[in-house]
Amino acid sequence: MNREAKGAREVALDVLIAVEERGAYSNLLLGRTLDRISLPPRDRRLATELIYGTIQRLNTLDWILDRFVKGGVRTLQPWVRQLLRLGVYQLHYLDRIPPRAAVHETVNLAKRRGHKGIAGLVNGVLRAYLRDDRNWPWLTAPRTAEEWALATSHPVWMVRRFQEVFGKETAWKILNANNEPPPVSLRVNPLKADRDRLLLELARSSGGEARPSLLSPQGIVLRGAGSPASLPGFREGLFTVQDESSMLVAEAVSPRPGQFGMDVCAAPGGKTTHLAEKMENRGRIVAFDIHPRKLRLIEENVRRLGISIVEVRQADARDLTGAVERPADFVLLDAPCSGLGVIRRKPDIKWRKETSDIDGVAALQWQMLLSASRWVRPGGTLVYSTCTLEPRENEEQIRRFLEKHPEFIPDEGLGELLAPAVIRKASIAPGMVRILPHHFGSDGFFIARLVRKK
Numbered sequence: 001m002n003r004e005a006k007g008a009r010e011v012a013l014d015v016l017i018a019v020e021e022r023g024a025y026s027n028l029l030l031g032r033t034l035d036r037i038s039l040p041p042r043d044r045r046l047a048t049e050l051i052y053g054t055i056q057r058l059n060t061l062d063w064i065l066d067r068f069v070k071g072g073v074r075t076l077q078p079w080v081r082q083l084l085r086l087g088v089y090q091l092h093y094l095d096r097i098p099p100r101a102a103v104h105e106t107v108n109l110a111k112r113r114g115h116k117g118i119a120g121l122v123n124g125v126l127r128a129y130l131r132d133d134r135n136w137p138w139l140t141a142p143r144t145a146e147e148w149a150l151a152t153s154h155p156v157w158m159v160r161r162f163q164e165v166f167g168k169e170t171a172w173k174i175l176n177a178n179n180e181p182p183p184v185s186l187r188v189n190p191l192k193a194d195r196d197r198l199l200l201e202l203a204r205s206s207g208g209e210a211r212p213s214l215l216s217p218q219g220i221v222l223r224g225a226g227s228p229a230s231l232p233g234f235r236e237g238l239f240t241v242q243d244e245s246s247m248l249v250a251e252a253v254s255p256r257p258g259q260f261g262m263d264v265c266a267a268p269g270g271k272t273t274h275l276a277e278k279m280e281n282r283g284r285i286v287a288f289d290i291h292p293r294k295l296r297l298i299e300e301n302v303r304r305l306g307i308s309i310v311e312v313r314q315a316d317a318r319d320l321t322g323a324v325e326r327p328a329d330f331v332l333l334d335a336p337c338s339g340l341g342v343i344r345r346k347p348d349i350k351w352r353k354e355t356s357d358i359d360g361v362a363a364l365q366w367q368m369l370l371s372a373s374r375w376v377r378p379g380g381t382l383v384y385s386t387c388t389l390e391p392r393e394n395e396e397q398i399r400r401f402l403e404k405h406p407e408f409i410p411d412e413g414l415g416e417l418l419a420p421a422v423i424r425k426a427s428i429a430p431g432m433v434r435i436l437p438h439h440f441g442s443d444g445f446f447i448a449r450l451v452r453k454k
């Protein structure tokens with residue numbers, strides 16, 4: 001193993017320790033760490049893979065380690081536990097790293113950070129793993145929810161819930177799609193760039209593969225291209241980094257130039273700016289968020305993309321009394337949610353959320369929905385979206401709203417606003433789509449388009 005690869009493992013170890021100790025989110029911490037230190041691209045990729053993989057596979061790795069660590073993995077010092085998880089992750093999931101190299105590098109890290117005893121322990125555990133026949137039922141033919149949880153590395157409650165909601169076949173697909181590395185996707189800014197030209201440019205310069213999105217006319221999907229913020233054109237505002245499913249939300253709103261709209265949970269502005277682009281930067285959008293710190297992110301994005309029709313304001317979406325002067329042509333509520341559709345990008349979500357969290361967030365969304373809906377003018381549009389798969393936050397929320405608010409109807413015309421493939425696979429009711437992570441390899445998302453009767 002070369003010196004650079006050691007660097008990648010050490011970076012991964014530091015991030016994993018900080019994630020556990022400080023409760024930090026791995027994607028944010030990794031981004032900050034990679035910005036601070038200089039690692040060659042190949043090592044950045046390895047560090048990223050090790051961090052995400054180890055967090056993604058947490059329960060499975062601990063189950064394996066518990067067989068070989070006396071007293072169980074939880075009894076170890078946090079850094080030793082993380083180091084062993086890293087080691088077993090490489091042995092169990094990364095075919096391309098030879099087992100001898102994985103053991104050697106892990107033991108070396110133990111030596112550098114600890115003392116001989118720890119290195120001996122690490123060596124012993126990893127070699128015991130390699131000697132084992134690994135004839136574990138969950139590995140060959142998982143049957144029970146507990147075995148599915150180990151095979152797909154999810155908490156048991158989530159496995160049960162997905163099975164209950166989607167049936168076993170689809171649940172299996174979702175759980176496995178959650179372990180696939182997500183591609184990077186970009187939304188081209190039509191105010192400054194042209195998709196075909198940018199595609200050619202990115203295919204040439206990014207070092208990876210670039211193709212047009214099948215879901216959004218503004219989207220580009222990249223594979224193996226490295227950090228998107230460092231791609232040429234980002235600073236100049238030629239594109240925004242955004243998941244393809246997210247791009248469908250502004251398509252579902254489908255605003256026209258000159259309209260007046262509100263985006264009531266807007267930070268960091270991914271969808272606000274998309275709406276402004278679709279409006280050709282003509283009209284007016286008021287973008288709200290509750291966190292003043294995050295409002296700056298909207299402002300930065302608006303500026304970078306050359307947009308001038310967005311006004312940014314702080315407000316609590318549960319109470320928008322007096323927030324604007326007149327009802328809007330469209331209101332977007334891209335609500336905070338349990339995030340069960342974005343597990344591929346944020347694997348920490350699996351281990352942080354509890355089923356009880358869902359009731360709390362659903363209650364918050366309900367209040368926001370009632371408050372946001374008051375600002376839709378007669379004939380205007382209300383779009384509600386989340387990046388979760390949980391029905392209590394999605395279709396159940398909308399059905400209940402429609403029951404209580406007969407002045408709104410689901411828009412049956414939603415199908416004409418989205419790509420035919422989306423409607424074919426993801427339409428679940430009039431005016432509602434639910435994209436599952438295995439449909440297109442994009443985030444899990446729910447979008448509802450409602451219209452206030454004239």
Ligand SMILES: C[S@@+](CC[C@H](N)C(=O)[O-])C[C@H]1O[C@@H](n2cnc3c(N)ncnc32)[C@H](O)[C@@H]1O
Pocket residue numbers: 264265266267268269270271272288289290291294315316317318334335336337
């Ligand atoms: C799903 S994110 C929005 C993402 C954004 N629409 C985009 O595309 O970039 C939800 C946002 O709601 C904000 N939020 C949470 N509670 C809120 C509240 N009570 N009122 C307004 N915004 C809130 C969060 O700060 C977060 O930025």
